[in-house]
Amino acid sequence: MMYGFHWDLSSPLAFAWSILPIILIGLTVTLEATALGFAFSLIIGLGLALLRRARARWIAWPTALVIEFIRDTPLLVQLFFLYYVLPQYGVLLPAFLTGALALGVQYSAYMSEVYRAGLDAVPRGQIEAAAALNLSRARAYRSIIIPQAIPRIIPAMGNYLVSMIKDTPILSIVTVMEMLGLARIIGDRTFRYLIPLTLVGALFLILSMSAAAAVRRLERALPKTGIPLR
Amino acid sequence: MTDTPIIRFQNVSKRYGDLTVLDHFDFEVMSGEKVTLIGPSGSGKSTVLRILMTLEPVQEGVVELDGLSYRQPGRHGPFHASARHLHQIRSRVGMVFQNFNLFPHMSVLRNITEAPVAVLGLSKADARARAHELLEMVGLADKAQAFPAQLSGGQKQRVAIARALAMRPRVLLFDEPTSALDPELVGEVQEVIRRLAHEHDLTMLLVTHEMRFAREISDRVCFFDQGRIVEQGPPGEIMINPAQPRTRAFLGAYLPETSTG
Numbered sequence: 001m002m003y004g005f006h007w008d009l010s011s012p013l014a015f016a017w018s019i020l021p022i023i024l025i026g027l028t029v030t031l032e033a034t035a036l037g038f039a040f041s042l043i044i045g046l047g048l049a050l051l052r053r054a055r056a057r058w059i060a061w062p063t064a065l066v067i068e069f070i071r072d073t074p075l076l077v078q079l080f081f082l083y084y085v086l087p088q089y090g091v092l093l094p095a096f097l098t099g100a101l102a103l104g105v106q107y108s109a110y111m112s113e114v115y116r117a118g119l120d121a122v123p124r125g126q127i128e129a130a131a132a133l134n135l136s137r138a139r140a141y142r143s144i145i146i147p148q149a150i151p152r153i154i155p156a157m158g159n160y161l162v163s164m165i166k167d168t169p170i171l172s173i174v175t176v177m178e179m180l181g182l183a184r185i186i187g188d189r190t191f192r193y194l195i196p197l198t199l200v201g202a203l204f205l206i207l208s209m210s211a212a213a214a215v216r217r218l219e220r221a222l223p224k225t226g227i228p229l230r
Numbered sequence: 231m232t233d234t235p236i237i238r239f240q241n242v243s244k245r246y247g248d249l250t251v252l253d254h255f256d257f258e259v260m261s262g263e264k265v266t267l268i269g270p271s272g273s274g275k276s277t278v279l280r281i282l283m284t285l286e287p288v289q290e291g292v293v294e295l296d297g298l299s300y301r302q303p304g305r306h307g308p309f310h311a312s313a314r315h316l317h318q319i320r321s322r323v324g325m326v327f328q329n330f331n332l333f334p335h336m337s338v339l340r341n342i343t344e345a346p347v348a349v350l351g352l353s354k355a356d357a358r359a360r361a362h363e364l365l366e367m368v369g370l371a372d373k374a375q376a377f378p379a380q381l382s383g384g385q386k387q388r389v390a391i392a393r394a395l396a397m398r399p400r401v402l403l404f405d406e407p408t409s410a411l412d413p414e415l416v417g418e419v420q421e422v423i424r425r426l427a428h429e430h431d432l433t434m435l436l437v438t439h440e441m442r443f444a445r446e447i448s449d450r451v452c453f454f455d456q457g458r459i460v461e462q463g464p465p466g467e468i469m470i471n472p473a474q475p476r477t478r479a480f481l482g483a484y485l486p487e488t489s490t491g
């Protein structure tokens with residue numbers, strides 16, 4: 001029994017049906033962790049991208065180093081770092097928040113690259129035209145650069161969202177009860193692993209495929225020339 | 231045209247790395263004057279315009295526009311000037327680019343009203359009214375709601391001219407405004423520039439390879455070669471009877487009636 005649901009071992013189908021509600025609770029945790037991790041990655045990634053583009057070298061250069069460091073270290077190392085090291089310095093976060101933060105930090109390095117590539121793809125002539133019209137730097141970003149970067153940035157972000165969904169099981173290592181963690185516990189207690197793991201696999205498949213389809217649709221729906229803000 | 235200079239280059243050097251594009255360059259343009267820059271590729275014509283538009287900093291010398299020096303004493307960074315100072319300079323000068331550089335995600339109307347609203351603080355209604363006048367002037371009154379992708383090259387460039395004029399510059403720079411156009415569309419853009427030249431006291435600097443057109447609209451033609459003005463004067467003199475052999479050779483390729491002797 002878990003979360004008040006009893007499993008029914010009479011037949012494979014009955015077993016699958018009886019543990020589905022438990023797995024679905026795990027699914028909500030998976031989705032919540034992805035959503036929060038993704039939000040973190042968008043915000044931290046934007047911060048990194050802007051610092052990376054700073055005119056001052058003493059800001060841009062260390063930022064590049066940090067981005068490279070994050071990219072070149074495994075997610076699990078960062079997760080352990082946040083989970084075991086931070087508490088020693090008095091920062092005690094709930095496991096779920098720690099996990100989402102680790103996802104966010106890892107993906108922020110990719111996101112900063114997405115922002116950078118999107119902004120850099122806006123032709124130089126556009127920025128020069130903005131300057132010739134005496135638009136301020138901030139206004140040029142808001143009216144000219146960002147709107148034209150968005151159609152490139154959003155699909156790339158979507159692809160990282162899809163891949164982040166698939167990274168969430170790693171959170172089970174720090175006791176976050178997402179889908180895979182629950183499936184394993186059910187397996188441990190019933191000595192039947194095939195069905196819970198297959199269920200989880202199928203749910204990931206559905207999740208990934210529908211997210212990827214949504215990204216493709218969004219990509220097609222975005223006007224290629226850009227999206228005026230306001 | 232008056233006899234007060236509005237643009238002044240004094241002893242200006244501009245380098246890209248090891249390449250010196252302008253070497254101790256001197257140049258003056260009077261307020262209201264229409265000046266055409268001609269010369270071979272790579273001779274520094276665009277560079278002069280881009281410096282004036284504050285798109286490129288200079289390494290040495292003095293550049294002034296309307297009494298404003300481009301560099302401020304004690305300032306650092308590539309331009310040696312504050313953002314506010316560059317803003318003041320840019321408020322007096324506009325540019326029309328070879329490749330139009332219209333904002334593709336905005337309607338024609340929004341292309342023209344964006345900066346007047348954001349920079350000059352015009353109300354949207356005023357900016358639109360002015361944009362419609364300008365579109366009328368360039369013969370595109372019916373295109374306000376179109377997007378750049380729906381326009382021909384000639385129409386795009388006319389919108390770009392209207393967009394630049396909406397900022398009410400004192401100096402307008404044209405860098406080969408018809409070079410990216412199909413031949414049959416060159417005329418409509420030239421017609422707009424011609425009218426501007428004849429009917430406005432705007433100071434105009436134009437880079438072009440269209441020699442006949444240069445002759446029609448300019449008070450003065452400057453022949454550039456290797457970052458220097460080799461020869462300059464009224465178009466009638468420079469283009470019909472150039473003194474310098476290099477000018478002759480260059481013009482010979484463009485104007486059949488110039489003797490290349």
Ligand SMILES: Nc1ncnc2c1ncn2[C@@H]1O[C@H](COP(=O)(O)OP(=O)(O)OP(=O)(O)O)[C@@H](O)[C@H]1O
Pocket residue numbers: 246249251269270271272273274275276277278
């Ligand atoms: N951003 C840059 N970096 C390096 N070199 C540059 C850059 N811009 C221009 N140059 C060089 O400076 C020289 C002058 O260029 P400029 O664009 O002013 O020539 P131009 O007279 O306008 O020629 P064209 O008729 O081909 O437009 C050329 O040799 C060019 O290659």
Ligand SMILES: [Mg+2]
Pocket residue numbers: 275276277405437
């Ligand atoms: Mg040029």
